[in-house]
Amino acid sequence: MDGVDSKRGTVIDLREKLNKISSKSGKDRFRENRKRRHEDSSSSFRLSSTQDTNGELQKVHRGIRQRILFDKEECADIESRINDIVEMAEKGVYKDRTIDRAPLRTKYFFGERYTYGKEINGRGLGHEKLYPKGDVDEIPGWIREHVIDKVVDAGIVPKGFVNSAVINDYLPGGCIVSHIDPPHIFDRPIVSVSFFSSSSLSFGCKFTFKPIRTSTPLLSLPLHRGCVTVLR
Numbered sequence: 001m002d003g004v005d006s007k008r009g010t011v012i013d014l015r016e017k018l019n020k021i022s023s024k025s026g027k028d029r030f031r032e033n034r035k036r037r038h039e040d041s042s043s044s045f046r047l048s049s050t051q052d053t054n055g056e057l058q059k060v061h062r063g064i065r066q067r068i069l070f071d072k073e074e075c076a077d078i079e080s081r082i083n084d085i086v087e088m089a090e091k092g093v094y095k096d097r098t099i100d101r102a103p104l105r106t107k108y109f110f111g112e113r114y115t116y117g118k119e120i121n122g123r124g125l126g127h128e129k130l131y132p133k134g135d136v137d138e139i140p141g142w143i144r145e146h147v148i149d150k151v152v153d154a155g156i157v158p159k160g161f162v163n164s165a166v167i168n169d170y171l172p173g174g175c176i177v178s179h180i181d182p183p184h185i186f187d188r189p190i191v192s193v194s195f196f197s198s199s200s201l202s203f204g205c206k207f208t209f210k211p212i213r214t215s216t217p218l219l220s221l222p223l224h225r226g227c228v229t230v231l232r
């Protein structure tokens with residue numbers, strides 16, 4: 001789930017913030033940008049031909065299904081419940097491990113949490129582990145009733161399939177680093193629902209934080225408010 005909460009005031013754009021952190025002078029950054037543009041066009045990441053690009057694109061498309069499942073009223077109701085979670089988190093109602101805060105993106109783990117990013121010390125895909133059961137809060141009843149049951153009723157996943165729900169709360173300019181949800185921890189499909197605002201999910205792009213950069217994605221998938229995205 002993702003969203004932007006207009007009630008929570010002005011925030012700094014992550015791109016500005018990270019670029020400020022970078023100590024490079026304007027001249028250095030200009031040189032770096034020119035170099036990067038050159039690298040982009042010769043990158044080993046670039047697909048070798050139009051045929052390869054098409055093949056990759058078809059493969060990505062085959063794994064994605066989307067549909068609008070929540071109307072405006074349902075979205076508004078769920079969004080107000082998400083705001084309640086944010087408020088409760090600020091009051092310290094949840095277990096420590098339920099919440100993971102990063103600049104402009106907060107994750108709320110319910111049911112299960114797994115180690116990722118810095119927690120696996122750069123060892124990469126395959127080294128992620130589940131935290132012990134009970135380290136994070138249970139999936140709230142309203143998420144089961146208003147979100148999971150609806151996804152089950154729509155025939156997207158079987159009853160009893162979902163045992164983990166993560167709310168990703170993005171503030172303006174926030175994003176999540178490119179990653180693969182580890183297959184030894186996550187059964188497929190991965191089901192994502194978007195609330196508060198529309199955003200996009202990019203496939204086949206390189207991403208760096210410092211400086212914040214992304215290569216042109218193979219596919220940039222729109223995620224509309226109320227839309228469920230199913231990834232296999």
Ligand SMILES: O=C(O)CCC(=O)C(=O)O
Nearest residue numbers: 001002166168176181192
């Ligand atoms: O916000 C999204 O839809 C992506 C979330 C995601 O990739 C994750 O939580 O692992």
